[in-house]
Every structure is written in C-alpha cells, then in structure tokens.
Amino acid sequence: MDTMDTFVNHLANLYTSQFNVYRDKTIGSITFAFTAEHYRKDEKYLMTKAIKVWGVENQQFVFLKKQGKAVTVQDLKQLKGEVDRQITSYTPDKKDHMSSVFLGVIVTDQPVDPAIRKEVKRGRKLLFLKYGWHGWAERYLVIVDLREKQVLVNKKGRVFVKGIEDTLNMEVE
Incomplete structure (x- = not known):
C-alpha cells in the first residue's frame, strides 16, 4: 500500500470514532x-x-478524494x-438547524501550484438558509499535500481540519 492509501485509510479510521464513514462512495x-x-x-x-x-443541531460532512496527479x-x-x-x-429543513459544514478534501502526493493554493484560500462559501432563520451552511476546499506535509485551507476553515493536520504530522505505520 502506498503512502497516499495508507494516509487516507488511517484518516478514515480516525473519523469513525465520531462520524459515520462511508468508503468508496460516488456522488x-x-x-x-x-x-x-x-x-x-x-x-x-x-x-x-x-x-x-x-434546541440546536450542528452537522459536519467530509468528502475526501485521492488524486495521484497534479491538482x-x-x-x-x-x-x-x-x-x-x-x-x-444534506441540510435539514428545521428551525433547530444551526450550522452545517462541508469539507471538500483532495489528498495528493504531487506538487501543488501557487495558483491552486490561492484558489483554495478563496474556497469558502457561506450560505444562509431561509435568511438565517434555519441556520447556515459553510463549504471549504481543502488540499492535503503529502509531499510538503501541509494542509491548505481558508483561514476560517483551519479549525475543521485540525484532526487532518495532526494525522499528517504523526508517523503512520
């Protein structure tokens, strides 16, 4: 198993403690x-x-794909x-819904172009549901650069990728 597969498998296993994880899903x-x-x-x-x-309801969704070629x-x-x-x-139509966070993650072992880095930093979207009465949804783009051991994300999304950063910085056996 190569480094990318090992990292993704280890990350998915870590998510299973608090998330429902579905492997090899096509959307x-x-x-x-x-x-x-x-x-x-x-x-x-x-x-x-x-x-x-x-009452409040919060959700978080992670959509992770592997990419062996340059992004x-x-x-x-x-x-x-x-x-x-x-x-x-994915967002419920209830007044108790407060927030949903969506992470679109690409894991790559190829060099990441500076233009791509800039695009990822601008990859945040905020959507108010029913003028904010039913909460909001946020979307962040994330690139995990295995070569440089970096997680690229918008500054406000850094808190949602802390677990990915920790996994990236530890040695996966």
Whole structure:
C-alpha cells in the first residue's frame, strides 16, 4: 500500500470514532475515497422534556478524494460544484438547524501550484438558509499535500481540519 492509501485509510479510521464513514462512495461524477457525516443535537429543557427552551443541531460532512496527479483549477471547480450540489440535500429543513459544514478534501502526493493554493484560500462559501432563520451552511476546499506535509485551507476553515493536520504530522505505520 502506498503512502497516499495508507494516509487516507488511517484518516478514515480516525473519523469513525465520531462520524459515520462511508468508503468508496460516488456522488455525481466524483468517486470519493470516503465520506464522513457527523450530527450533533443539543437541547435545554425547563423541568420536563415537554417544555423545550431551545434546541440546536450542528452537522459536519467530509468528502475526501485521492488524486495521484497534479491538482488543477478544473479539479477544484468540479469538487466545489459537487459539494455545493449536496448542500441542500444534506441540510435539514428545521428551525433547530444551526450550522452545517462541508469539507471538500483532495489528498495528493504531487506538487501543488501557487495558483491552486490561492484558489483554495478563496474556497469558502457561506450560505444562509431561509435568511438565517434555519441556520447556515459553510463549504471549504481543502488540499492535503503529502509531499510538503501541509494542509491548505481558508483561514476560517483551519479549525475543521485540525484532526487532518495532526494525522499528517504523526508517523503512520
């Protein structure tokens, strides 16, 4: 097994502790090495569950694909398009929904062009659902550069890729 396969397999195994992980899933025209879904619901009650004070639901989705060739602008556009098409089908139409975060991740062992790095930094999209009454959805593009041991993402998305960075910096056996 090569380095990319080992890294992706190890990362998918780490996600299984808190995410539902689906391996080799095809969405649209892209076959992902794995997709991961996390759902969290918090509620506050007053004396009994019949009197709910507030409730919020948060979700996170990861769509990860491996790419053995150099990443192009067209690859990023295709990934961005597929992830954006999934936003409406993955976000619930409830007033308790607060936020959904979508990560489109490309793992590569090829050099990453500076133009691609710049495109990834601009790869954030924020979408308010029903004018914000039903929360919001965020989409980030992420490139994991195995050669340079770097995770490229928009600055606001750094918190969502902390686990990927930690996995990248540790030795995978």
